[in-house]
Amino acid sequence: MFDRGSKVMVEQNLPTAIETLHAKDHYFRIQDDTLCGDLSSMDKATRKNLDDLVKFSDELLVKPVSKRNPNTGVLEPCSRETNAEALIRLAKLLSEGRKRRPAPIRD
Template sequence: MKDDSLSGDAASVDIATNENLKKLAEIGKDLLKEPVSRIDVETGTFKNVEGEGTNEDALTKFAKLLSKERKIRTQHINSSTDDLIL
């Protein structure tokens, strides 16, 4: 996710005041509600991706994918360890 419209304190990476952090949290919440977009390589602009839902949907889907992958790897490691013990 990216927001090219940030300006002022919100655009600075080194202003950690409570006010600025609250503002950034609100900006983040708003970004989650926006539709998934990707950069059009021909124009260099962001284009909404039909059928992909919101950024929140995409992050939830990605988190579930990572969780599933971790479970598979953990099971694989455990089964490999069991083979070594036998």
């Protein structure tokens, strides 16, 4: 129940915050609705479950970037880019931005 409520809050409020802050190019969220059973448990840290989570995440990386359709609530592909490609692009963008900022002054 808590997990579902948290997802709903994020999905409803985050798009407004991102748009308001003009941060569309600096935010990326990978979400999948197929996680269930032991994989979705927050307290099952068995070796098998952890290995299964790694496998699940590897499969998620090769899926296309998706966004939730606000009218249907369904996750739909929105790009030809995979999640892995989008993460790499975002990491480069954030790294370049960090390099352009002045280094902090240290004593």
